[in-house]
Amino acid sequence: MPPPQFADHPAPQPPADEAVDALIDRARRLRGDVDAVRRDAVLFHEDDPQSRWQRALYELAVHHLDNLDEHLGQLRAGLPAQRAEAPAPRADDLEPDDPRTGSPLSRVGSAEWNLLTDEVSWSDELYEIFGRPPGSPPLSLDDLPAVLVPDDQPLLTAMVTGCLVDGRPMDGEFRIVRPDGGTLTLHMAGEPVLDAQGCTASMWAVIRDVSELRRGERTADGSGASVRREAHIERTEHRMAVEFRETVLPPWRGPLRLPHQGTGAALDVAAHYLPSASSGLIGGDWYDAMQLPDGRTLLTVGDLTGHGIPATSAMAMILGALRGMAVAGIEPGPLMGHLDQLLASSMQPALGSALCCRFDPDGSVLSWAQAGHPAPLLFRDGSGRQLPPADGVLLGAASTVAFEQDEVRLLPGDVLVLHTDGLTRRSDRGAGPEALLELAPRLAAARTAQECVRSVVEEFGGSERLDDACVLVARVGE
Structure with a gap:
């Protein structure tokens, strides 16, 4: 030829x-x-x-x-x-990754089908790819589709027809079933071969095992x-947690000037939620302020362990129970004890910290209790201090220790700051009230609770904060 x-x-x-x-x-x-x-x-x-x-x-x-x-x-x-x-190399002389070892990663063989003599020529690699014994008759173009997966047979027929009849190069993939039952994915590229008169005399192809690649x-x-x-x-889940939080937390935005009865002082309240630096950790932090039926005011912040929907759903349960007990007139100390039992006996046990305050406008007396939570910060006359912590352990710890209740008398112009510990837990400093107390001059110059909150957010709302947090500011009217 x-x-x-x-x-x-x-x-x-x-x-x-x-x-x-x-x-x-x-x-x-x-x-x-x-x-x-x-x-x-x-x-x-x-x-x-x-x-x-x-x-x-x-x-x-x-x-x-x-x-x-x-x-x-x-x-x-x-x-x-x-x-x-050339003499064939011995198997002992080959490296494990040498392509001549017959590695199945991507074996390549070649074939030629002569249309004039019906002669078929296969390379040794092609026998190995098709799983046929060396020296056995190679598959003709008529027999080749029989070893293909039935769904791929029309594809091979179209490729061969286009090559032999229309003179188009072949380039496509199909799957074969070997005699041992294994399935391989093969890539075939080929062209028609012309005789001296320009007629199609044979078809030549390179067939590559691409099973591992695929x-x-x-x-x-x-x-x-x-x-x-x-x-x-x-x-x-993040969107659902955010929506859940926005549904549960107080609907008011900006300052809330709570009404008061009698001649007592009015209370100006503002709060803000600060997400974590990653904006992906929606935790169980809450804040709340509400007028109670007896004319007193409930102020509370808290933080449950965990993130996402489980944390926000547990927060909703705790906040609902807290509001109900406050409306029923239960004092902050006993209220913390009831919350502890509720969280410890829930279907999804968790730990949490909480701060609960009740402000009486007639006597300007603040009664408060805490459960493993930072004590309130009181700012007066341009300086600030942390109130002496009342005894209390984390909610959900199932402790037999009673929650202590303490009282402090507030004066006109006093600013009370309640916060969760994530507010001051930053990459460049540890948790603690010192950073907040440094804001005393700015809070003294503020005329509203909202201005106080804005000062806190400007200081602690940066990207370096590691956890989400809440801050609530209550300013006693002058």
């Missing part, structure tokens, strides 16, 4: 050995670099979708580089006929989809 002429271009000349060797060296060095990053720079956790996706992409990149190395090695070795003339791509795609699902779930 005369040398074949391809339909679109003359037969290419093989590249110089030195150029191929240089490419092989560069590909192997790049493969080593990628593998080093995979081993040393990424900590993989099976339970983390992001980590699984990263691992799949690294493995896929390594597979691609292994394939590149194998293909360049075959190019360096020359055509199958040329390789047959599995790696499916793993990467699946892991990426898992990451997207996790992100969608996280965004949905």
Whole structure:
């Protein structure tokens, strides 16, 4: 048979050995670099979708580089006929990753089907790919579809017809079922070969086993989809937690000037919720202020452990119970004890801290109790101090210790600041009241509770705060 002429271009000349060797060296060095990053720079956790996706992409990149190395090695070795003339290397002389070991990562074989003589020529690699014994008759174009997955048979028929009848190059993938029952995904690229008169004499093709690559791509795609699902779930839960919080917390925005009976002092109240720096940790912090039936005022802040919907739902339960007991006239100390029992016996036990105050406008007396919570800060005449902490342990600890109740008399112009501990827990300082007490001159100059809250937010609303927080300011009218 005369040398074949391809339909679109003359037969290419093989590249110089030195150029191929240089490419092989560069590909192997790049493969080593990628593998080093995979081993040393990424900590993989099976339970983390992001980590699984990263691992799949690294493995896929390594597979691609292994394939590149194998293909360049075959190019360096020359055509199958040329390789047959050279003595076959012994298995003991081959490295584990040498493409000549028959690694299934991406084996490549070639075939030619002669239309004039019905002769079929397969390379040794193609026998291995199809799982057929060496020396057995290669599959003709008529027999080849029989080993394909039924759904892929029309695709192969269309590729072969387009190549032989219309002279179009082939480029496509199909799946075969090997004699051992295994399924492989193969990529076939080929062209019609013309005789001296310009007629199609045969078809030549390169067939590549891309099963591992496709599995790696499916793993990467699946892991990426898992990451997207996790992100969608996280965004949905975050939105629900925010909406739940906004529904439960007091509906008023800005200052709240609570009415009073008799000749007692009016109370100007303002509050603010500050999210964490990441905006992803919606916790169980709350604030509340409400007028009680007897004319007194309830002021409270608190913080439950946890984040997301479980924390906000537990916060709603606690805040509802707190409001009900305050309306019923229960004093702050006993009220803390009831909340402790409620949280300890709930279906989803949690720990929390709380501060509950009751202000009597007629005598300007503040009664308060706390459960593992920072004590109120009292600002008067340009200076501030923390009230002596009353005894109390965390809510939900099921302790037998009684919650102590304390009292303090407030004067006109006094500013009372209640806050959760996340307000002052910043990356550059520990939790504590000192940073808030430094705001005393600014709070003394403020004329409203809202101005006081604004000063606090300007100081502590920065991106370095590690947790969400609440602050409530009550200013006694002059």
